[in-house]
Amino acid sequence: MAVLYTTHYMEEAERLCDRIGIIDSGAIQAEGTRAELIRLVGGLDQVRLAGTGDTDAAVRALEQVAGVQRVDLVSGGVVCSVTDAPAHLAAIVTAASRELELADVEITRPDLEQVFLHLTGKELRD
Known part of the structure; x- marks a missing residue:
């Protein structure tokens, strides 16, 4: 039917x-x-990590995380383009928190x- x-x-x-x-x-x-x-449209989720610290080191660390396709610097933090962000969120936050003092994490799905x-x-x- x-x-x-x-x-x-x-x-x-x-x-x-x-x-x-x-x-x-x-x-x-x-x-x-x-x-x-x-x-x-590409189907990648966006994970925005707001915080202070060494953003360049955070970018390098995040680029090594499984599922992360791209990392961009933005005002106040970084944005990761990720396949299936919920599945990789713990690893992303762990990698970022080594270099940044995180204030906020936001996932945007297409x-x-x-x-x-x-x-x-x-x-x-x-």
């Missing part, structure tokens, strides 16, 4: 649907599971809104 459900609310689609189609200007831009669509923007070049509109 299949149910066709249309919505502009990506959180709703993520929560309710097994397969999702992204349509723009009447044309299907992509279709698949949430994970398949996320892979279209979502369908980012996929829509990537595929269409447009923001979602109400």
Whole structure:
């Protein structure tokens, strides 16, 4: 059995649907599971580590952690691009805390809104 459900609310689609189609200007831009669509935009989680200390040493240490694909310096800390951040978070925090006094850790996971923007070049509109 299949149910066709249309919505502009990506959180709703993520929560309710097994397969999702992204349509723009009447044309299907992509279709698949949430994970398949996320892979279209790279699918990497972002782990932001805010703190003070030797950020250059922290970058070198974090680049050695499994799952970390890239590390960038940002104001007040570093941002790691990571495959499956929750699975690697303990190792990331341990490596970073050797070089930084951590004040905050934040994980941002890709979502369908980012996929829509990537595929269409447009923001979602109400």
